[in-house]
Amino acid sequence: MKWLNTRLLLLFIVDTTIILGSYILSLLLITNFHVYDESIIRILENLYWIIPIYVFSFVIFSLYKSLWRYASVEEALNVFLSVLVSFGLISLVNVLLHVNLRMNVIIIANIIIFLGLIGFRFSFRTLRVVHHYWQHNQTVRTLIIGAGNAGTMLVKEIKSNPKMKNKVVCFVDDDVNKKGKVIHGIKVVGTTDNLPEVVNRYRIEEIIVAMPSATKMQIQRILKKCDVVNKKTKILPPFYEIMDRTFDVKKIRDVQIEDLLGRDEVKIDDAGIYDFIKGEVVLVTGGGGSIGSELCRQIVKYEPAKLIIFDIYENNAYEIQNELLMHQLKNNKTTELIVLIGSVQDEKRLDEVFSKYKPTIVFHAAAHKHVPLMEVSPKEAIKNNIFGTYNTAKKA
Known part of the structure; x- marks a missing residue:
């Protein structure tokens, strides 16, 4: 509050100085700097009603409320309108009451007042821009x-x-x-x-x-x-x-x-997946591979009764088994982990798995996925990817 009062007092003093200086400068310009003392005295004698008119107009157009460091065209327009209204009122009083202030003095003084007010108020923004410019060095x-x-x-x-x-x-x-x-x-x-x-x-x-x-x-x-x-x-x-x-x-x-992505993000329905998997017997073929092992990591979070990891490569199956066992111990999960070695190309092995464990959900991830290698060995790709998928789907 103290800062606000100081700011208003400073603006009032500056505005009063600009008004007084503008009328005197206007008189000097019109008389080519050959001015008589009585002319200046006449101006000073009429300041008691001239200054209140300006201050009233400045208040009406919010010149004392604006944050001038953010001044824009709107604030400049308010300054112009406040000076224009003041000019009109002063001219009217001058004519009606026969004050005998020279009209050309009033006109030029108001032009100078407008420029002075704009210059002083927009100097806040100029200083802020300059300060910001120097800050930009870093x-x-x-x-x-x-x-x-x-x-x-x-x-x-x-x-x-x-x-x-x-x-x-x-x-x-x-x-x-x-x-x-x-x-x-x-x-x-x-x-x-x-x-x-x-x-x-x-x-x-x-x-x-x-x-x-x-x-x-x-x-x-x-x-x-x-x-x-x-x-x-x-x-x-x-x-x-x-x-x-x-x-x-x-x-x-x-x-x-x-x-x-270039598209809307797909939101995962965790609640729906949980309801779908919880308590079920889940079989993941190719469960030791890069895709299959990640499927196992995600599936175990939804608490199936059993998770069967079926893979032809024992090393991969062993690694994901140990990882999931550590996860089970750490998070106090009760899902039963079963790791089985076998190939989806082997129908008899699939019969054994489906007959014994009776999986209710099957994720089929047993496939050769490296295209350049499969182009060199197309028969192996057909046996595993096509017939292996057929065998798994038929048993499911």
Whole structure:
């Protein structure tokens, strides 16, 4: 509160000084600096009603409430309107009450007052911009992809927010009509096709993708180009991820794996899977392989009554068995682990497994998956992948 009162007092003193100085300077300009003492005295004698008119107008147009370090066109318009209203009221009083202030003095004085008020108030923003500029000597040289509304607001926020440690060097945008345009002093230097060249030329350290209205496919395409230049990349999330669809610099985040999908993320129905697997006898063929072993790791979390790991390679089966046993002990799980060696090509072995354990759920992952190797040995691929799958499906 004390700071606020001091600020208002300072603005009032400065405004009063500008008003007084403007009328005297106006008189000097009109008389070519040959002014008589009585002319100045007449102005001073009328300040008792002139200054209150200006102050009243300044209050009406919120000149004492604005945060001038964030001044924009709207604040400049309020200054203009307040001076215009003051000019009208003073001119009216001057005519009706026969004050005999020279009209040309009033006109020129108000022009000077407007310039003085604008100059003083916008100096706060100028000082803040200069201070922010000097701070940028130790900030991150940043490229913004997207010279639309979001990119424009992002630049404005970065320039006005001292917590942002970015120095926006340039824009790129796939709209070729924007190339060469300047937005808030930042130039659009090319398209995303020129990204490697732009990054090297402008010594870019960080990239921000500011295209919240773009589709997932468009974002995926752009992120692939960003990956080529090997620079830290952040993104303003798409509007469909932002509930209120409003811009906020705090919503800028690092690129996530989901941004690279080019489609909606598939959400796993854990509750449904749990209901499906819990208490069942689950058989995983090829359970020691890369895919099968991961299936076993996930399945055991859903508490089946039995998990049967069926694989032709004993080493792989043994490793996943030990891993899952440690998991069981650590998490106090009760699933019975059964490891069986055999091939899905062997129908009799499959008969034994299905007859003895009677699995209720089968995950078939026993397959040769390395295509180049299978092209060299196509018969083995047919026997295992085709007939092995047929045998398993028939027993199930």
